[in-house]
Amino acid sequence: QVQLVESGGGLVQPGGSLRLSCQASVSIRSIGTMAWHRQVPGQQRELVATITVAGTTYYPDSDSVKGRFTASRDDAANTIYLQMDNLKTEDTGVYYCNARWRDLPWGPGTQVTVSS
Numbered sequence: 001q002v003q004l005v006e007s008g009g010g011l012v013q014p015g016g017s018l019r020l021s022c023q024a025s026v027s028i029r030s031i032g033t034m035a036w037h038r039q040v041p042g043q044q045r046e047l048v049a050t051i052t053v054a055g056t057t058y059y060p061d062s063d064s065v066k067g068r069f070t071a072s073r074d075d076a077a078n079t080i081y082l083q084m085d086n087l088k089t090e091d092t093g094v095y096y097c098n099a100r101w102r103d104l105p106w107g108p109g110t111q112v113t114v115s116s
Helices: none
Strands: 004-007 010-012 018-024 034-039 046-051 069-074 079-084 093-099 110-114
Touching (some): 018 034, 018 110
Antiparallel strands (some): 018 079, 034 046
């Protein structure tokens, strides 16, 4: 069974940066397009970014994250990343990774808290 483990979250002040990682127990190329999601208490999980096998990225809420979030991947490490710069309080939440077009078991997520 595929396992996904997110890490890299933490408490950061507005304007700060974090780099999230998501390591898969299998080849991420075999998974296909991968995605980062964010969940805030009381709300549904929302899609933040996707990255294809070719490395093409897509940010659904581009106005909110444009120029601040960058998804990337390291196939050799079976890991995808989310570089988050100039963080805002509204970026707070638990971040998860998963396949974009498959339902894999969700990992534990990593908490990101942006607060002064």
